[in-house]
Amino acid sequence: MIELTIPPLRELPPARLAQRTRHLRAEIAGGRRAGGPSPRLVAAVALAVMLGVLLATPAFGLRDHVVHFFTGDRRPPAVIVKKFENMSAPPGGASPDVLAGKAREVMNVPVSGFGKWTVWVAPTKAGGFCTTHGRCVGDRSVPFDASLMVSGPSGEDPPQWGSPDVHVVFDGYVDIDGAANLFIRFEDGSSSRIPLVWVTPPIDAGFFVYEVPKKHWKIGARPVAFVVEDAKGKELARETKAASYFPKLQKDGFAPPDAADWHTNWLWLILVVPAVVVAAGLLLTWSRRRRVVYAAAAVLALAVGAGGLAALLTSGNGQAAPPPVPKVPPLPSALEPYSVGYVSEGFPGGAIADDQYLVARTRQDGLRWDRWTSHRRTPALADADFAHQSLVGIFLLGHRLGSATGVAVTGMKLVGGTLRVSVVISDRPVDICGAKPDDSKSCRPMYKPPSTLYHAFTAMAVEKALAARIHRVKVVHAVRDPGAIQVPGNVKP
Amino acid sequence: MREVQVERATGNWNSVAPAGHEPVEMEPADSVLWARSRAGDADAFALLFERHAKAIYNYCFRRIGDWGAAEDLLSVVFLEAWRRRRKELPPDKVLPWLYGIATNVVHNRRRSERRFRAALARMPAPRFEPDFVDEVDKRLDDERLIKHALDRLAELPRPQQDVFVLCDWSELSYEDAALALGVPLGTVRSRLSRARSALGELNPAHGHEHHVEEALEQ
Secondary structure, three states: OOOOOOOOOOOOOOOHHHHHHHHHHHOOOOOOOOOOOOOOHHHHHHHHHHHHHHOOOOHHHHHEEEOOOOOOOOOOOOHHHHHHHHHHOOOOOOOEEHHHHHHHEEEEEEEHHHHHEEEEEEEOOOOOOEEEEOOOEOOOOOOEEEEEEEEEEOOOOOOOOOOOEEEEEEEEEEOOOOEEEEEEEOOOOEEEEEEEEEEEEOOOEEEEEEEHHHHHHHOOOOEEEEEEOOOOOOOEEEHHHHHHHHHHHHHOOOOOOOOHEEEEEEEEHHHHHHHHHHHHHHHHHOOOOOHHHHHHHHHHHHHHHHHHHHHOOOOOOOOOOOOOOOOOOOOOOOOOOOEEEEEEEOOOOOOOOOOOOOEEOOOOOOOEEEEEOHEEEEEEEHHOOOOOEEEEEEOOOOOOOOOOEEEEEEEEEOOEEEEEEEEEOOOOOOOOOOOOOOOOOOOEOOOOOOOOOOOEEEEEEEHHHHHHHHOOEEEEEEEEEOOEEEEOOOOOO | OOOEEEEOOOHHHHHOOOOOOOOOOOOOOOHHHHHHHHHHHHHHHHHHHHHHHHHHHHHHHHOOOHHHHHHHHHHHHHHHHHHOOOOOOOOHHHHHHHHHHHHHHHHHHHHHHHOHHHHHHHHOOOOOOHHHHHHHHHHHHHHHHHHHHHHHHHOOOHHHHHHHHHHOOOOHHHHHHHHHHHOOOHHHHHHHHHHHHOOOOOOOOOOOOHHHHHHHHH
């Protein structure tokens, strides 16, 4: 038997019931909405909606546009890991804290005649990310970025100046919540829309690659803006700078105008020829008495002719002819041999994923492997196809430190097992001119000497079969350039 | 029809009905008042409040052991009922439904009070009432007593507590308790059975006792 005693019922204290009743009346008369949803209900509905959206996402086909970072089954191959590790190589690495082993494949875009355009992205310890295209985002201060790339007709060929047989590609990233699509506007008012490929945290950013179709290379139809939109088409960000590079490159002859655009419209001669004939006739039959009429008619004819001539000259869609490919200065006749050595290594993209190669040898420390010098630091060779080519590094001995900072190979010939090269030497770093799409005219140093131990060094890409036959390298022709050696960035060595 | 036979003791505590809701027919009926309330009639709702305030007030006290807080919870229960006034109720089931709201309000006391914090803040401060002084002592005793009972009750799972308090302390029928708690009738029976088994029989010398065996037989 258990006792469980409870107190009796009691009334509310005197007058309190009336007070509570009045209070209740006042409250309910205050217009409280009946049946309003409770916060818990609202939260539950919101949660259910979110869950539904997540579950329904595959049904809407959005899954293809999302790369789940932690569940993605694609792991980076060693060559990609190595490439990202290069980025973390000091000094001057694009991102010293990139987590190369955690790279994920974002997209694999087939480009006709080129192959597959694969984008890999790796997170950084600082919360940013790097892509295989060398783009690193550290503090995420730029929410949207696009850049222009012009590539050769295949993975093995660099782009040639003025060639229509190239690929014009914009790629970039978006770091804006809710971004879903990239909307591309063209000069002719048309547009195109591509989905962003979103990589889940820790990357948490969207990526895109857009190859500009040839019909949009023409003046009046080129890209003018990239607009980031959410799923409902609302504009989140806009970028016009990258698109503006394309006309500049076309003007400089680097990016391709469509071949059809280069055809001169000779119909404009219909204006030019008669105008010239009329003007000439007026001059030949000049009448002093009616000189005012003759002069006016001649001026009018010349004006029409000039207009026709201008139209004729600009009928190739206003494009100036592509400038000639810059040539390196001819070598002087005096030859001065140097003792040289060479190394040959594979590179990211090649069969041997190793970017370490010998960059210098001093009499003091012998051979030295320098792991942070890579093809990224030799932009002139960046277009080399390392699947089929090897990089041959050449260093010069016997030079005073700092006196041979810049070395450029201007010619080479394999005789027996000896690669005979011609070089230009300068005490300033080699300047690369015209390699970057957005800065085609100005020049910039290829690299900065990393230390006082850095001796004269240059590198060049040669066919693997050729490289296999090289047993020694000999500089047979060297000339000292008083200024910086200027190398066109897109010329094959 | 009640399904549990209650034998009321004649002890001091039980000089009044234990549950507070007399089976007395009142005019207008609850269902009529509720229908008017649903239509937005504040007077009808106020009448319901006055009619059932005592039952809910005591129920709240018996769940929390604090007369002052029970008074506030009483207001909260009816404010919540007004908020849910679109609810269509079976005839004569207003009070069980209010018990159900009170049960939820007691369980989610903090959240309920937060929801109606502004309304409670507008409640005028209670005035000093000289006649109430004698009552204070008794109420303090009540609180001490109910605290002991609640301590014992706390040994049960909460669903069993709810059924036990509604059926045994507030004398709701199984059917009404099922409506109040939103559970099937069989669930009420089983929970009450387990609660009574756990607590044992009440001492008939104190409070009101329930003959468990008899109830179970029925």
